[in-house]
Amino acid sequence: xxxxxGQRSVTRDYWSTTMRRALVCESRLERxxxxxMDFDSQVTGLVSQPFRLFWPTxxxxxxxxxxxxxxxxxxxxxxxxxxxxxxxxADDAEAFAATERICELAGWSFRRVGVISPVLLANVxxxxxxxxxxxxxxxxxxxxLEVFAEPRPLFAGAExxxxxxxxxxxxxxxxxxxxxxTDMESQVLGxxxxxxxxxxxxxx
Numbered sequence: 561x562x563x564x565x566g567q568r569s570v571t572r573d574y575w576s577t578t579m580r581r582a583l584v585c586e587s588r589l590e591r592x593x594x595x596x597m598d599f600d601s602q603v604t605g606l607v608s609q610p611f612r613l614f615w616p617t618x619x620x621x622x623x624x625x626x627x628x629x630x631x632x633x634x635x636x637x638x639x640x641x642x643x644x645x646x647x648x649x650a651d652d653a654e655a656f657a658a659t660e661r662i663c664e665l666a667g668w669s670f671r672r673v674g675v676i677s678p679v680l681l682a683n684v685x686x687x688x689x690x691x692x693x694x695x696x697x698x699x700x701x702x703x704x705l706e707v708f709a710e711p712r713p714l715f716a717g718a719e720x721x722x723x724x725x726x727x728x729x730x731x732x733x734x735x736x737x738x739x740x741x742t743d744m745e746s747q748v749l750g751x752x753x754x755x756x757x758x759x760x761x762x763x764x
Contacts, residue, residue: 574591589642595685600738601633609627626641627641637669642672645675677745679744687736695733701730701739704718704727704734713751714731714749738758
């Protein structure tokens with residue numbers, strides 16, 4: 561965390577498991593959205609404050625630095641700005657509109673994101689704690705992928721793959737990496753959450 565005189569927000573670093581390096585974020589909400597994109601298995605690259613855009617107006621040349629640029633697995637690019645709906649002022653709206661037009665010219669998508677569902681945020685934060693490679697055990701992961709070939713409750717599947725205490729960190733790691741999937745938005749992760757193997761994801 562870094563601060564300086566006159567700063568409007570607190571700068572926090574987020575360590576990206578996708579990029580294996582820190583991303584600079586200017587608010588807690590930015591850091592949370594960086595974590596959500598890190599969790600998204602379709603995001604293969606992610607940078608913060610990627611570039612400064614300029615465009616002419618009747619007031620002169622204006623500029624804007626987007627919060628993130630994400631590269632998708634299909635090769636597409638997404639420029640992301642983080643701002644809750646109730647905090648968008650006239651200058652912000654103008655900047656976002658100009659950024660969206662510029663993205664269209666570049667062949668990229670533009671997204672303005674805001675408040676995150678509390679349940680989704682709690683679940684992703686929990687799984688983020690198991691994102692480190694130390695939670696990966698290939699033999700246990702293989703058993704879990706077999707067990708969850710058909711949907712079953714989280715704890716029941718863990719117990720079917722071995723000792724639950726030893727297996728759960730690997731299970732959560734697989735959920736973080738998108739090899740296993742569950743409903744992340746309707747309830748907080750618990751013993752009875754239905755988990756399934758995610759098709760189309762190479763586990764190795």
